Amino acid sequence: MVRRVSGLARLYHGLAGVSCFLSNGVGGVVAAERPSVAGVVIGTWQQAVRSDLGGGGLDSEANAAVDMALSLPVGAGALELELKGSSTPPRNGVSSVLAVANASVGESVGSDERGRIVAWQAFYRHPAGNGSLAVGLLDVTGWLDGNDVASDEFTQFLGASFVHSPTIDLPSASFGAAYNVGLGRGFGLAAVAVNATGVEPRYRAAFQPARHGNGLFGALELQWSGAGLAANLGAWVNSRHHDDDGDGVDDERLAKGRARGLYGNLSGSAAGGRWNLRLGWADPRVQVPARFAAVAYSHPFGKAVVGAAVGRTFPSNRLPGSHAALTQAEVYVRFPVYRNVTLTADLQHIAHAGFDPAQTGDWVMGVRMGWSF
Numbered sequence: 455m456v457r458r459v460s461g462l463a464r465l466y467h468g469l470a471g472v473s474c475f476l477s478n479g480v481g482g483v484v485a486a487e488r489p490s491v492a493g494v495v496i497g498t499w500q501q502a503v504r505s506d507l508g509g510g511g512l513d514s515e516a517n518a519a520v521d522m523a524l525s526l527p528v529g530a531g532a533l534e535l536e537l538k539g540s541s542t543p544p545r546n547g548v549s550s551v552l553a554v555a556n557a558s559v560g561e562s563v564g565s566d567e568r569g570r571i572v573a574w575q576a577f578y579r580h581p582a583g584n585g586s587l588a589v590g591l592l593d594v595t596g597w598l599d600g601n602d603v604a605s606d607e608f609t610q611f612l613g614a615s616f617v618h619s620p621t622i623d624l625p626s627a628s629f630g631a632a633y634n635v636g637l638g639r640g641f642g643l644a645a646v647a648v649n650a651t652g653v654e655p656r657y658r659a660a661f662q663p664a665r666h667g668n669g670l671f672g673a674l675e676l677q678w679s680g681a682g683l684a685a686n687l688g689a690w691v692n693s694r695h696h697d698d699d700g701d702g703v704d705d706e707r708l709a710k711g712r713a714r715g716l717y718g719n720l721s722g723s724a725a726g727g728r729w730n731l732r733l734g735w736a737d738p739r740v741q742v743p744a745r746f747a748a749v750a751y752s753h754p755f756g757k758a759v760v761g762a763a764v765g766r767t768f769p770s771n772r773l774p775g776s777h778a779a780l781t782q783a784e785v786y787v788r789f790p791v792y793r794n795v796t797l798t799a800d801l802q803h804i805a806h807a808g809f810d811p812a813q814t815g816d817w818v819m820g821v822r823m824g825w826s827f
Contacts, residue, residue, distance in 0.1 A: 455789070461480050464770075470683035472638075473796060474800065475551050475775070476491045487527065488527065489526050489527065489725070490525045490681075491522065491523070491524050491525075491827075492522070492609045492827065493521055493522030493826070494520070494521055494726070494825075495518070495825050496518070496520075496574075496822055496823060497516065497517070497518045497823045497824075498516070498517050498518075498519075498559070498822045498823075499514070499515070499516045499517075499820055499821050499822075500514065500547075500548040500549070500555060500556060500818055500820035501548070501818070501819055501820065502548050502552070502816050502818050503816075503817040505602055508613055509686070511554065512546060512547065512551050512552070513544055513547045513548075514547070514548070514728065515542055515543060515547030515548050515549060515683070517543055517549065517558070517559045517606040518538070518541045519538075519539065519540040519541070519559060519608075520537070520538070520539045520540075520571070521536070521537070521538050521574075521608065522537045522538075523535070523536045524536075524537075525619075527621075529580075530581055531578060531579050531580035531581065532578070532579050532725075532804040533578055534575060534576070534577050534578070534579055534588070535573065535575065535576050536573070536574045536575035536576075536593065536596075537571060537572070538561060538571070538572060538574040539562050539569065539570060539571030540558065540561065540562050540566070540570075540574065541558065541559070542561065542568045543559050543563070543567075545567075547719070548818055549822075551572075551807075551815060552804055552807050553554075553614065553792060554613055554615055554780070554782055554804060555611065555612070555613060555614075555804060555818050556613075556614075556809065556820075557607035557614040557617045558607045558608060558612065560573075561626070562574070566742060568798045573582060573588070573627070574591075574626075574627050574629070575591055575592055575593050575596070575627065575735055576590050577589055577591060577592055578590055579592025579595055580721070582633065582635075583635060584635050585634045585636060585642075585643075586633070586634055587630045587631060587634060588633075589630075590629065590785060591629055592627075592628065592630050592631075592632055592646070593626055594624050594625055594626070594628075594647055594648060594671060595624050595626070597632045597634075597644055597674070597797060598622070598624075598673055599618050599622060599688065599719065600686070600719070600733075601684065601686075601719045601730045601732070602684070602730075603728045603729065603730035603750050603751070603752050604617070604732070604748070604750040604752075604763055609761055609788065609796065609798075609824060609826075610752070610761060611750065611761060611784050611786060612784065612786070612800050612802070612822060613763070613782050613802055615636070615763075615767065615780075616750055616763045616765060616782075617715045618725075619733075619734030620731055620743045620746055620767050621717065621734035621735060621736040621741070621743045621744065621746045621767070622690055622736070623650075623671070623713045623715075623741060624671075625648060625649070625651055625652070625692070625694070626635065627650045628671075629649050630646065630647050630648025630649055630671075631648070632644065632647070633645045633646075639680075640678050640679050640680040641677065642671075642676075643674070643676055643677065644674070644675040644677065644678040644686075644812050645666060645673070645675075645728060646671070646687075647670065647671070647672045647673050648670075648671050649670065649671075650669040650671040650692050650693065650694040651668055651694070659661060659682055668694060668695070669692060669694035669695060669712075670691075670693050671690065671691070671692045671693075672690065672691055672693075673688055673689065673690035673691075673696070674689055674690075675687070676688070676817030683720065683721065683722045684719075684720075684721045684722075685718070685719060685720045685721070686719045687716075687717075688713065688716070688717050689714075690715055690716075691712050691713070691718070692712065692713040693712045694713070695710070697746075698812075705740075706713055707740055707741065708738075708739060708740055708742065708770055708772050709739055709772075710773070711739065711740045712737075712741035713736075713740045713741045714740075715735050715736035715741070715794070717732075717733065717734040718733050724751075725753070727752055727753030727754070728752050728753075729750065729751045730749070730750045731749050731752075731767075732746070732749075732750075732757065734746035734747075737743060738771055738772055739770075739772060740780070741765050742769055742770055742773065742809070743767050743769065743770075744769060744770040744771070745752075745768040746765065746766070746768070747765070747766055748764065748765030749763065749764060750762070750763035757789070757790045758787060758788060758789050759781055759788045760786070760787050760788075760792070761785070761786045761787075762783075762785045763784050764781070764782070764783040764784075765781070765782050765783075766779050766780070766781050766782075767780045768818040773809070777798065777809040777810070777811065778809060778810050778811035779809070780804070780809055781803075781804070781805045781806060782802065782803065782804050782805075783803045784801070784802045784803075785800070785801050785802075786798050786800045786801075787799045791806055794825055794827060795824070795825050796823070796824050797819045797822070797823055797824075798821065798822040798823075798824070799820075799821055800819065800820045800821065800822060801818070801819050801820075802817070802818045802819075803815060803818075804818065804821045816818075820823075
């Protein structure tokens with residue numbers, strides 16, 4: 455199973471009054487002055503031009519997804535709610551078989567593989583020192599490992615390899631706390647501690663840290679911006695148990711133990727565009743995705759934006775049998791259509807999906823229509 459994670463929360467936290475360090479350079483958040491609603495709705499269509507998975511072709515598919523953030527000022531802070539939903543992906547479609555091809559589909563899909571709308575985050579945010587503290591139901595992907603080039607599958611790269619490092623064992627929609635603070639001289643710090651559940655919202659388990667195979671996810675991320683550059687460097691640990699209790703959570707673990715790792719981002723400007731380098735490492739004794747590297751670049755051409763990226767995820771050398779590194783490359787062109795409506799043409803090449811050396815490569819073409827509000 456490939457974890458699909460979202461960077462959209464970071465973008466719409468900013469629209470709803472929550473500003474992360476990478477966007478404002480000072481850490482913490484900005485309190486909303488009045489209630490606000492922001493979001494995005496997209497439709498995607500994808501077709502595998504050639505597929506050697508399972509000895510047959512993949513079905514073309516159309517999908518829809520929505521992400522909406524609501525903010526309500528309460529006292530000195532605010533109550534924040536994020537709703538996320540997607541349609542049901544077809545069984546033999548591109549995103550079901552090549553999960554890394556579409557990061558916007560599957561996040562909110564339930565255990566029955568059907569699409570749904572769920573509460574992805576629900577927390578209270580309050581100023582604390584030179585930063586802010588958020589407590590409640592949190593999506594860790596909105597607080598860590600972000601950049602302005604490749605972190606938002608709704609408007610930037612659609613491939614999962616370019617939304618977050620696949621080496622980070624990120625939990626979803628679980629109870630905990632996140633703290634962002636500015637340290638001065640362009641530095642900031644993000645700290646996250648949440649109950650580590652599975653890869654989809656499991657609300658009953660979200661508030662039961664010692665049950666259902668749950669553990670603790672903790673991360674520290676040092677952030678810096680200056681001289682036209684933006685960087686973050688983080689370390690994380692996840693003590694979520696191996697799936698030996700029949701709860702249906704696939705941990706993708708090689709052995710019982712704490713998954714842990716390091717990651718980093720570096721972004722800058724070049725030739726009128728923006729580039730990003732993303733790296734990741736995880737303990738190969740416990741976790742299947744062990745190393746990751748990707749480079750991405752985006753460039754405006756008038757009102758259009760062109761992006762290109764390539765990434766490689768290396769499996770643990772402790773895996774039995776033969777395996778190969780997953781390689782994903784993507785090119786997109788995004789055009790404005792009308793006001794807040796955009797149209798994106800997308801082309802991807804995916805080799806060794808699921809680390810299978812027999813999967814020599816698939817070309818996936820697609821289009822994405824998006825409306826932000």
